[in-house]
Amino acid sequence: MIQAQFFEFSEEQLAFKDQMDRFVDNEIRPHARQWEEEQKFPRDIFNKLAALDCLSIGFSEQSGGAGGVGELLIMIESLAAGNAGITLSVYVHMALACGVIDHLGNEEQKEKYLKPGMRGEKIGCWAYAEPNAGADVTAVQCQAKADGDDFILNGSKLYITNGTFADFTVLVARTSPEPGLKGISVFIVDRDTPGFSRNPMKKLGMHSSEMAELVFEDCRIPKTCLLGPLDKGFRAAIAVLSMGRAIAAAFGCGISGEALRQTVEHVKTRQSQGRPLAANQAIRFMLADMKMRLEAARVMTFGAARLIDQGKPFDLECSLAKLYASETNSWICERTLHLHGAQGYMMESDAQRFYRDCKVLEYGEGTSEIQREMISAAILAD
Ligand SMILES: Cc1cc2nc3c(=O)[nH]c(=O)nc-3n(C[C@H](O)[C@H](O)[C@H](O)COP(=O)(O)OP(=O)(O)OC[C@H]3O[C@@H](n4cnc5c(N)ncnc54)[C@H](O)[C@@H]3O)c2cc1C
Numbered sequence: 001m002i003q004a005q006f007f008e009f010s011e012e013q014l015a016f017k018d019q020m021d022r023f024v025d026n027e028i029r030p031h032a033r034q035w036e037e038e039q040k041f042p043r044d045i046f047n048k049l050a051a052l053d054c055l056s057i058g059f060s061e062q063s064g065g066a067g068g069v070g071e072l073l074i075m076i077e078s079l080a081a082g083n084a085g086i087t088l089s090v091y092v093h094m095a096l097a098c099g100v101i102d103h104l105g106n107e108e109q110k111e112k113y114l115k116p117g118m119r120g121e122k123i124g125c126w127a128y129a130e131p132n133a134g135a136d137v138t139a140v141q142c143q144a145k146a147d148g149d150d151f152i153l154n155g156s157k158l159y160i161t162n163g164t165f166a167d168f169t170v171l172v173a174r175t176s177p178e179p180g181l182k183g184i185s186v187f188i189v190d191r192d193t194p195g196f197s198r199n200p201m202k203k204l205g206m207h208s209s210e211m212a213e214l215v216f217e218d219c220r221i222p223k224t225c226l227l228g229p230l231d232k233g234f235r236a237a238i239a240v241l242s243m244g245r246a247i248a249a250a251f252g253c254g255i256s257g258e259a260l261r262q263t264v265e266h267v268k269t270r271q272s273q274g275r276p277l278a279a280n281q282a283i284r285f286m287l288a289d290m291k292m293r294l295e296a297a298r299v300m301t302f303g304a305a306r307l308i309d310q311g312k313p314f315d316l317e318c319s320l321a322k323l324y325a326s327e328t329n330s331w332i333c334e335r336t337l338h339l340h341g342a343q344g345y346m347m348e349s350d351a352q353r354f355y356r357d358c359k360v361l362e363y364g365e366g367t368s369e370i371q372r373e374m375i376s377a378a379i380l381a382d
Contacts (some may be wrong), residue, residue, distance in 0.1 A: 001257070001260065001261045001264060002283025004298075005200060005292075006127065006295060007078060007299050007302045009070075009074075009299060009302075009305070011032075013070060013074060016067075016071055016074055016075075017074050017078060018289075019052070019080050020051045020054075020074060020075050020078035020079070021081075023048075023049075023052065023078070024078050024079060024081060024082035025082075026223065026331075027045070027048055028045075028079070028083050028086060029082050029083075032082060032083040032086070032208065032324040033112030034351065035081075035083070035086070035207070035208040035346075036207045036208055038253070039123050039202070039207045039210070040208075040210065041085070041086070041089050041162070041164075041165070041208060041209050041210045041229055042086075042208075043063040043123065043165065044119035045059060045086055045089075045090070045127070046093070046123055047120045047169075048362045049090065049119030049120060050118070050119050050121075052068060053211050053220075054075055055093075055094060055105070055117065055118045055119065055120055055187060056118040057071050057072045057075060057094075058071065058095075058097075058099075058297065059070035059098065059114070059118065060096065060102055062120060062218045063102045063114055063115075063118075064114075065102070065118070067234035067350065068308075068309040069247075069305045069308040069309050070244065070247055070302065070305040070306060071245065072094070072095075072225065072247060072250075072305075073246060073247060073250035073301060073302060073305045074250075075248045076090070076091060076247055076251050076254065077176050077250045077251070077253050077254035077289060078254065078257050080250070080251045080252075080253075080254025080258070081254045081255070081257055081258040081261075082204055082258075083208050084205070084208075084251070084255055084353075084354075084357035084358075085206040085207050085209035085357070086208050086209065087251055087254065088161055088206050088209040088360075089161060089162050089180030089208075089209040089252075091247060091248075091251060092124075092125060092126055092161040092162055093117065093123050093124050093125070093162060094117075094375075095163075095240075095243070095244045096124075096170065096240070096241075097116065097123075097124025097125055097126045097166070097168070097169075098113075098124055098243060098346055099240045099243070099244065100116040100126070100169065100170050100186060100227065100237045100240050101114045101117070101124075101166050101207075101227065102114055103236070103237065103240045103379065104186060104227045104233060104236055104241065105188075105227055105228075106121045109188060109227060111332055112133075112167050113152050113188055114374075115123070119154055121164065121225060121232045122167040122168060123166050123167055123168075123225070123304070124162070124166055124167065124168050124169070124170060125160050125161060125162035125163050125166035125168075125169050126160070126161075126169075126170050126370075127157040127160050127163070127169050127170065127172065127214055128140070128157070128172045129157060129158050129160070130142055130155065130156065130157055130158060130207070131156065131158055132239065134363075134367075135232070135366075135367045135369065135370050136180065137179045138179065138181055138184075140172055140173065140174050140184050140234070141155055141174060142154070142155030142156065142157060142171070142172070142173045142174065142176050143155055143173060143175075143202060143225075144174065144175050144185060144187060144217065145151065145175075145222075146154070146175070146223075147220075148225055148255070150221060150223060151175075151187065151221050151222075151223060151225070151226070152218055152219065152220055153171070153173060153187075153189070153195070153196075153216035153218075153219040153220075153221060154217060154219070155173065155216055156213060156214060156215045157214040158201070158210050158213050159176070159201065159203075159211055160198075160211060160213070160289040161206075161209055161210070161212070162200060162209070162210065162212050163198050163212030163213070163214050164200050164210040164211070164212045165210060165217070166191065167190070167191050168174075168188055168189065168190055168191065169189045169191075169196075169214065170186060170187075170254065171186065171187045171188070171189050171190070171214075171344070172185075172190055172237075173182060173185060173186075173187060174184055174227070174232050175197065175230060175231050178231070179192075181234055181235045181238075181327075182231060182232070182235075183231050184231070184233070184235070185223045185226060185227075185228070185229075185230055185231055185232075185233040185234065185235035186226075186227040186228050186233035186234055186236075186237055186277075187221060187226055187227055188225050188227050188276055189216075189219070189221055189225060190245065193219055193221060195215055195216060195217050195218050195219030196214070196215070196219045196288055197214075197215045197217075198213065198214050198215070199213045199214040199215070200212050201213055203376075204356050204359070205353070205356030205357040205358075205360065206357050207353075214343055219266070230365050233274075235368065241315070241365055241366070242318050242319075243308055243314070243318065244300060244365045245304075245318035245319060245321065245322035245365045245366065245371075246305050246308065246314070246317075246318045246321055247326075248322050248324070248325075248326065248361055248365045249297065249300065249301040249318075249321040249322045250301050250302075250305075250370065251326035251327075251361060251363045252297065252322075252325040252326045252328065252329035252358070252361045253297050253298050253301055253325055253329070254333040255329050255333065255354055255357060256290075256293075256294045256325075256328060257294060258354070259332050259333050259336040259350075259351070259354045260287070260290050260291065260294060260332060260336070261289070262350055262351070262361050263287065263335070263336045263339050263340070263351075264278075264287060266339065266343075267339060267342055268378055270341075270343075274381070276306070277339070283339065286339065290332050290335055290336075293328040293331065293332065294323060294328065294332060296324070297321070297324050297325035297328045297329075298325075300317070300320060300321040300324055300325065301321045301325050303317065304317040304318045304321040304380075315374075315378075316374075316375065316378050319371045319374050319375050319376065319378075320371075320375060321373065322365060322366070322371060323375070324360040325361075325373040326358075326362045327362065328370060329358045329361055330358045330359060330361075330362060333354040333355045333357075333358040334355065336351050336354055336355070337351045337352065337354070337355045342355065
């Protein structure tokens with residue numbers, strides 16, 4: 001499908017995009033339907049991405065990272081066009097679990113978790129959400145109580161992507177009863193720690209990724225597992241989550257681009273009243289609107305990435321890009337389903353999958369309402 005040229009990528013970035021698109025064609029598309037049906041994440045994907053040096057993209061040079069956030073977004077957009085569930089698992093491992101360690105970890109923690117994570121040898125999950133803590137980040141109740149040289153964890157985490165199999169968990173827990181973000185710390189917990197168990201969860205979409213409830217019952221971890229400052233770690237991790245919004249935006253653009261590509265193919269071939277659907281102006285105008293919104297979302301998304309890579313402030317831009325790209329993605333996926341008619345409603349079609357997969361991008365990294373809160377606060381404070 002023709003690509004609008006609003007945003008100028010470098011020659012290297014275009015070559016990398018080609019490489020990623022080929023990876024998706026060879027390693028993801030041929031197997032995606034089977035993974036969706038089995039609802040199992042193919043862990044080998046991490047080894048294959050590591051073999052292409054893709055798992056170190058976007059991390060700091062001091063940690064051994066290569067390539068900027070722009071390259072990471074190119075990769076996520078390409079992967080998302082192939083399969084959203086796979087992309088979700090890769091995104092959580094790289095942008096959240098490893099991203100927070102890159103930002104807050106000491107040398108020992110980077111050596112033990114981040115470097116094996118960049119080689120695809122250890123896979124991480126990010127455990128923030130709880131039964132009573134979702135959009136409200138201050139409501140975290142999972143507790144980490146200091147006890148001699150250890151912390152004792154008690155509580156549970158819900159909806160944790162990669163939680164079924166992750167080798168390490170980057171965990172958000174309360175270390176003091178102070179209100180708000182104060183008193184919330186971040187820890188790294190190894191998979192086989194006694195008192196740590198997991199229960200798989202089933203979900204509406206993203207079936208190629210796996211999710212679990214994580215339960216901590218008198219789970220003892222050494223104080224060396226503390227990631228970042230005591231009581232202030234979660235506040236310090238917020239910068240990473242803000243950056244994650246640009247990645248979530250690229251995720252949405254990837255799904256939208258594939259949904260639109262398949263819709264264009266469909267309306268060119270599907271006949272109604274003796275002519276293709278595309279012969280109707282009502283349908284062509286819908287395609288034009290889908291394209292217009294997708295390209296606007298891409299400009300905002302890659303523009304936000306450029307700000308991050310240039311070391312400029314990016315919070316507002318990442319929020320705007322994430323809000324617009326995720327809501328645009330839901331709108332495009334709904335139009336895609338509509339234009340595919342009953343054929344799209346069948347479980348073997350991709351249109352129904354896009355429709356199920358898209359919604360979660362409006363929740364993660366701050367829901368749409370939370371983005372609107374932050375954006376309006378920034379406007380009013382000016
Ligand atoms: C597929 C999937 C994967 C996930 N993976 C992870 C993961 O790996 N790790 C993790 O920690 N979490 C994960 N989550 C959970 C995610 O963090 C939460 O969905 C998110 O934090 C929002 O919380 P919630 O869904 O409980 O919404 P709630 O907090 O229950 O909010 C419900 C609705 O009310 C709105 N709302 C809430 N408060 C306000 C307000 N003050 N003003 C206006 N509107 C408001 C919200 O915007 C939302 O629309 C995942 C979720 C899904 C569905």
